Each structure stands twice: as C-alpha cells, then as structure tokens.
Amino acid sequence: xxxxxxxxxxxxxxxxxxxxxxxxxxxxxxxPDCAKGVTSNCGFGFFKIIVLGDxxxxxxxxxxxxxxxxxxxHNQFVESIVSSRKPIRGTIPDxxxxxxxxxxxxxxxxxxxxxxxxx
Numbered sequence: 001x002x003x004x005x006x007x008x009x010x011x012x013x014x015x016x017x018x019x020x021x022x023x024x025x026x027x028x029x030x031x032p033d034c035a036k037g038v039t040s041n042c043g044f045g046f047f048k049i050i051v052l053g054d055x056x057x058x059x060x061x062x063x064x065x066x067x068x069x070x071x072x073x074h075n076q077f078v079e080s081i082v083s084s085r086k087p088i089r090g091t092i093p094d095x096x097x098x099x100x101x102x103x104x105x106x107x108x109x110x111x112x113x114x115x116x117x118x119x
Contacts, residue, residue: 032080034073038065050098051081053089063106070115074103 031043038046042062048054058066066074078099081088088095107114 032073032076035069035077038062038069042066046077046102047081049102050078050095051086051088053094053098058102058106060109063110064112066103066106067110067112067114071103074099 031038035043039062042058042065045054045056045058045062046066049056049058078095082092082095
C-alpha cells in the first residue's frame with residue numbers, strides 16, 4: 001500500500017513537471033520588449049502552437065494582441081526561440097512555417113492593423 005502511495009505521488013509530481021516545463025522554457029527564452037502588450041496566456045499559447053506544434057487555434061483576443069505587436073516583433077520572438085536552441089517539435093523550418101501560418105491566420109482574422117515596420 002505504501003508503495004502504491006509513493007508511486008502515485010511520483011506520478012503526480014512527474015505530471016506537474018511536464019505541464020510546467022513549456023512555461024519555464026517560455027520564460028527562459030524571454031519576451032522581446034515590443035511584445036509587452038501580449039499577455040502571458042497568449043504568449044504561452046503562441047509558444048505551444050509555433051514551437052511545440054500544438055494544433056489549437058489562438059483566440060481572437062490573442063490574435064488581436066499579436067497583430068498589434070507587429071510582424072517584426074513576432075519574428076523577434078521566433079528568432080529568440082530558434083537561437084536559444086531549446087527543444088522544438090520538428091525542424092527549424094517547421095517552426096518558421098508554423099510561425100508564418102499563425103501570423104497570417106491572425107492577420108486575416110484580426111480587426112486591427114499591424115504597426116508600420118521600422119525603417
């Protein structure tokens with residue numbers, strides 16, 4: 001019985017660690033200053049979609065925040081992930097593909113216009 005309790009506790013601890021790992025990875029990668037208007041929930045959602053290959057769709061509010069931050073900011077975030085050499089799902093081209101798909105889908109569904117690119 002004690003062995004079963006220990007095994008259950010270990011399983012719960014492992015599940016919590018696995019659940020929190022992507023959030024810790026997101027925090028380590030860092031957020032560009034231009035993305036300060038993107039909430040942590042939306043940022044984590046984009047991280048899961050772009051880096052971990054999650055097939056969920058960002059909410060309209062998250063897309064609004066992303067488009068408002070701008071394409072350059074979005075690209076900075078993706079570049080920071082790629083250059084950090086953190087584990088990703090698939091290849092680096094897969095990350096760029098998912099990044100572009102996410103940006104294009106959000107741009108198409110958002111009611112805001114992205115900021116003008118800096119020259």
